[in-house]
Amino acid sequence: MHRFFVDSKNVSDEEVRITGSDVNHIKNVLRMKQGDKFYVSDGDITDVTCEITEINSDEVIAKIIEEHENTELASRIVLFQGLPKSDKMELIVQKATELGASQIVPVAMKRCVVKLDEKKAANKKKRYEAIALSAAKQ
Structure with a gap:
């Protein structure tokens, strides 16, 4: 259903x-x-x-x-993810949501190659939320 x-x-x-x-x-x-x-x-x-x-x-x-x-998991899973190159973060958000992560926190690590400014970060956040919603519907 x-x-x-x-x-x-x-x-x-x-x-x-x-x-x-x-x-x-x-x-x-x-x-x-x-x-x-x-x-x-x-x-x-x-x-x-x-x-x-x-x-x-x-x-x-x-x-x-x-x-x-509600059929949510009894324990909350929070994923702290270092910022990967290219569009790998989209796949990480999708699969983590499908597996039941309740929250995904992108983290800029000391040796991360990816650097986000405020405007890019806001656009990426909207994109990741859309991907997470789509994955949750799966």
């Missing part, structure tokens, strides 16, 4: 509202219809099974069928 991540403000007692790029994914890629079921996680405590009740152009509304406890 497919899993989607939503902001906790989009989860109420009875329904879930999915917005953004996941709407296109549900409608056009997965071709889900009214009555199809999927999992939703708000990233905190709530994991729920939902059934689609309505699909609009900008949101998907689903009713909550069953609530589950």
Whole structure:
């Protein structure tokens, strides 16, 4: 069954509202219809099974069928990673997220070849967050 991540403000007692790029994914890629079921996680405590009740152009509304406890690991894994050359960090972020790391901290070591300024660091952070979100959906 497919899993989607939503902001906790989009989860109420009875329904879930999915917005953004996941709407296109549900409608056009997965071709889900009214009555199809999927999992939703708000990233905190709530994991729920939902059934689609309505699909609009900008949101998907689903009713909550069953609530589950979060399936996160009991221990938190924090990865402190020295900055590697080229795009190796993207692969590290992807695989660490798939394996269950709760946090990845890039570290500029004394002998690192890679040097990041403020602007590059902000862009890289956005890129790494997108990769981590995609990997978490796996």
